[in-house]
Amino acid sequence: MRQVLGGIDRILARVGKRFVSSDVQGETITIEARGTVRRAPCPACHSWSHRLHGRYVRKLEERPMLEQRVVLAIEVRRFKCMNANCPRRTFAENIHALAGRYQRRTRSQARALHALGHALGGEAAARLADALGLRTSADTVLRELRRVPERKRKPRPRVIGIDDWAIARGHQYGTIIVDLERREPIEVFAGREAIAVAAWMRAHPSIEIVARDRAGAYSEAVDIALPAAKQVSDRWHLVSNLRDNVERLLYRLGPQLRQAAQQVNVSKVTLGRQGILSRNSQRHGSV
Numbered sequence: 001m002r003q004v005l006g007g008i009d010r011i012l013a014r015v016g017k018r019f020v021s022s023d024v025q026g027e028t029i030t031i032e033a034r035g036t037v038r039r040a041p042c043p044a045c046h047s048w049s050h051r052l053h054g055r056y057v058r059k060l061e062e063r064p065m066l067e068q069r070v071v072l073a074i075e076v077r078r079f080k081c082m083n084a085n086c087p088r089r090t091f092a093e094n095i096h097a098l099a100g101r102y103q104r105r106t107r108s109q110a111r112a113l114h115a116l117g118h119a120l121g122g123e124a125a126a127r128l129a130d131a132l133g134l135r136t137s138a139d140t141v142l143r144e145l146r147r148v149p150e151r152k153r154k155p156r157p158r159v160i161g162i163d164d165w166a167i168a169r170g171h172q173y174g175t176i177i178v179d180l181e182r183r184e185p186i187e188v189f190a191g192r193e194a195i196a197v198a199a200w201m202r203a204h205p206s207i208e209i210v211a212r213d214r215a216g217a218y219s220e221a222v223d224i225a226l227p228a229a230k231q232v233s234d235r236w237h238l239v240s241n242l243r244d245n246v247e248r249l250l251y252r253l254g255p256q257l258r259q260a261a262q263q264v265n266v267s268k269v270t271l272g273r274q275g276i277l278s279r280n281s282q283r284h285g286s287v
């Protein structure tokens, strides 16, 4: 049986799994697979975790083989995110290379149904799929056709952060846009001109809040493209601006401050003496 299942190791290795056993029941071959890695990255904060939270089996319909239906029974583990600042408590390991989220079939099976549906439409595709041993219905074919591939799905960011970044420090700058809710960069482009930034923003009307630096260009871009969006200065730039201004002020006032400090020292000494003197004189006076 292992020789017949030649390609299975390669397919499973893409998602960090290995073959455990295969079982034939009637017309169905079930292939059981388990994990080879002991840790996984959290999809929200990207920190690695090895703390196991639980496990479950996900059954995926694969393309048929030798007149038999093939089902992959993949053990999927849940991990506990160890990052105290992360909104996710637990997460399941990612097997997206094998099957899309919530899908009950592998990507290869889904691709086959999609191709059939695209060529023939729902009913005819379902009939041909049945003849080829791909268990499906017209509804499933149509659903598969409507499914937009995940990589082509346009992000609909709501809260973004925008900042410049140095391609070559001091010479060439680009702009980076981060989806602050999903915590991932969604766009990077050369230059930081308001017009280019505004064009990108106009194509993303889902944006409600923009966190930015205090320079004019990005603010202008938001004003042009998304006048209803709320603009906030991000904390890093506020603190950075404050620090720069305090530094500049101290530098400018340096000579006066030094002079004032000397005067304070001098007057402290004098005052101190006067204080003793006056107290003494008061005492004398009272005698």
Ligand SMILES: [Zn+2]
Pocket: 042, 043, 044, 045, 046, 047, 081, 082, 083, 086, 087, 088
């Ligand atoms: Zn996390």
